[in-house]
Amino acid sequence: MQTLRMKPDLMAEFLEALAAWGRVWAPVEREDGLFSLAVIDGDVTRARPDALRTAVPFKKLLLKPRFTMLQSAAGGTPVESADNDAGAQVLFGAHACDIHALKILDLLFLADYPDPYYRRNRERLVVVGYGCWPDDRCFCDSLNTSTADDGFDLFLTPIEDGIQVVVGSSVGDDIVRANRHLFEPATRRDARHYLERLSTRKEAFKLKLDVTALPFVLELKKDDPVWDELGRKCLCCGSCSMVCPTCSCFNVADEVTADSGAARVRTWDSCLFRDYATVAGGHSFRGDRGDRVRNRYYHKQEAFVREFGMPSCVGCGRCIDNCPTGIHVVEVFQHVRGTG
């Protein structure tokens, strides 16, 4: 690991230089105060690294919300489709929680049965992190995901009169070497500013989730009336899953196309939908809304912990931002524990 500094006014030039490593995605303002990851090639001034959250996270760069896996023309033999192959991409502006979420997706999609669609895009993804400042919906600090020591190629953090640049991989090193004129050695003063930022940032977290023994608490509260209550309130719209950086469920279906060809299509899915747990014959294993809501929270904080030793929620606050009916993940767990 190597630490450098960059002058803030060189940001645009830096973003332009990134294009040599792939299509550059960065947060851009889509509507007033609403951000979305978009390709900024051609106009790097659109990049808004200061954006706290994009509604849909980086996972769309790896697996599109809907893509064709196989396709055939009318009467033809099915062939592999390159629909999801994005080629080389640079993700600019990943926050620490995103980087932890990326590691979780890697566990899911690369560990036991590597997913070729994910892998092809993952291998060509360059990750450039950016230091953020929490609002009242961030609780990553409670989940140990508020900083990242690895999992990125470069990580930029705004400090007093400069940007600290941490090199986290050989690709990051290549980027630095190819653009030497943009970087300077970091100074002691920079290190001091960075550490100060770190401790004031830690103080800035207002939302906290107590995860002490949470899987056990959940185990004990499987039949708690809170799940029925939530089932009555939840619209089962699936928005929380769509925006969650670690929700990764998908559906695969064979379709006949409008021009009489055929396609095998893979789409994002959510355990909140009744259809999700419906099997042949029409039986649904989670026919009850309360069961489905519970499943989402148990998958994040119980099942995943049992399987991988850590929760699959990184505390990004996206589901809080995007639930139309105001279901709040931290309040849910406080409520279950009996402390809120």
Next chain:
Amino acid sequence: MTAHLPRGNGKPRVGIFGLTGCAGDQLQILNCEDQLLRLADAVAIVDWEMTTSDNDRNCRLDIAFVEGVVATVHDLERLKKIRARTSFLVAIGTCAVWGGLPAMRNLIPRDLLDRERDAATARFLDTAEALPATHFVPFDLELPGCPIEREEFLTTVNSLLFGTVPELPAIPVCLECKTAENGCRVIHHQEVCCGAMTRGGCGARCPSHGVACAGCRGPVEEPNYDANITMFAGRGISWVEISARMKHFSAPAWMRVGLEGVKGHES
């Protein structure tokens, strides 16, 4: 599920019918321009009043598409006859599937309608409460939409020709809306958006154009009306506005579905 089309020597015989409705779904079929020629080649459209007066009104049909609500005694007679002569019957459009806009009128008492009718000019109509075609006879497939999606129609016909029944999307509009990365009409604009109650497949067309979902594709399997109403009211939207917006397609025919305590469809 497979569709068993009796395939004799000829092409499958197809009929397309409109009961009481705006004919918008039939127009959608006509709008399939490029694909329509190919379709006309693959099937024999033997009974389609909208396009020709030279129809075979009695032959057996392998596939029939029915649009509209039953709002007259005559509609019901026609529907029963269509069912009787058809192997695979498809409801097209939200009117046929759920009652759609015509069913909105069911909230007005019939004696009031009779009184309001201008007796001097209106001739006697054999009208009844407007109810979806699916209420009266069994259908083999239901394509929602006001109007139907052209893609979905073509996919359906092609699937049936292959001997399979297409799996139509059961996800709510919100899924497509979120992946299109629209600002939510409820959260950011405090509007009555029916997206969470409504079946997707339209690509969240309305919210993607900055308009709240009107619910035109009919309800998802288990719409949570209560929670939606509570949510809108909690955001300070008036009851009048909530009811006006939800009534468009939350017509009585399907308002019974999804109210807490009432499980499953009314058929």
